Amino acid sequence: MASYAELWGNTHDETGEIVAYSRNGPLAMGLTGDLLSIIAWQGYRLGLPWSEAIRLARESQQLANEEMERLCAAHPLPGVIEFIKKCDQHNVLLVIVTADETSEALKHLAWMGIRRYFKVIIGHDRVAQGKPFPEMVHKACFELALQPDQVALIGDTNSDMQMGNSAGVGGIHWAHE
Template sequence: MPELITPQGNQSISAILFDKDGTLLQFVSLWGSWSECFLGQFTRQLQQRGLEFPAQHRPSLLGTIHDAEGRITDYDRNGPLAMGTMSDLYAILCWQGYLLGLSWAESMELVDHCRREADAMLERSRPVLPLPGLLRFLDDCAASGILLAVVTADETAAAENHLRWLGIRDYFSVVIGTDQAERGKPFPDMVLLACTRLGVQPAAAAVIGDTNGDMRMSKAAGAAVAIGITGEADAAGVDSDADVGVILPDADILVQSYTELSIRRNAR
């Protein structure tokens, strides 16, 4: 069985299950673009109806971090954009329209319009970028015979598109979106389903993700190890905003990027 080599020890595994956004794809590049487009449309559509969405509430709405010009520069790893399903996000936005005076039906129509605009923008621009070291790591996994899957809070069709845009879809035997499971993260359903389809036990699989929902999902499913990707945060302690250990308290191992991970192919 191949070994996953990490800074905090090695783990014999047969499969690796990856979250998608913030784990395979750079989160802000994709979802920052989508959110800026969506929120811009949302604000303009409300204004056309004589309603004003307070600018100061934008960051708390989906869990995004904005610069002085309002551009999205980061995200809350424990917020709805990072951990929620698309249905969760649409419900949050519908509720805002309702609070501002729209009927629920009008709010649903407004949100659907904004969603279509934001999705079309993504299709045109395809703003997907891999995390540092990802492509080398996927090549090493493929060469070692480790089975790979994606378990994402996104819907399956969208996830498939994003993986194809980045040119990495063929690495994965299975892609599980939240629409395929009864419960999304932090519940174990997607990991259990992915392992069933791969033909491996959860105890022989590693889970890699960027939110504590991923870590809790891994633990609930009985996976071998839960690895948290911290990005530019200091894997040993603190980033510019928060203690990573607080953000990902259920991770077994923290790494900044895939440059800290490697595969050892054991001789038969």
């Protein structure tokens, strides 16, 4: 059976903290339903009936959500706040398109104190087809009255780059360590 790190596509340090992740892995690209299916599948592989495996997966999700709420566990990467503030000073419109649900993205931005900097937030729940399809970019551009070739994209997964390319985004930047 695969280790948790192999299963999720992340790397842990000696204390157990996640220090890196695969930009092509399920944590980076998967929707909540995808992740629940992975967890349930592992329970099923261990011999649980599917109904029990999915029940346990959903309970685990609930417990994880409660812990996230308790910890307010979203933190900006180094340099992000300064970058966002410089964009704001230069009247650069900032948008987030995310594989998360819109409500979750809003909550995480609020925890970090940066919600006010983003004019539009598009979660996968606001479109019929999420990343890597272009619909999220097109929706954000429509809401800002811009064309895709008038925007730039900063992303951290292959699906971000595929989405930007298929949407016709003018500038694409691959964020990396």
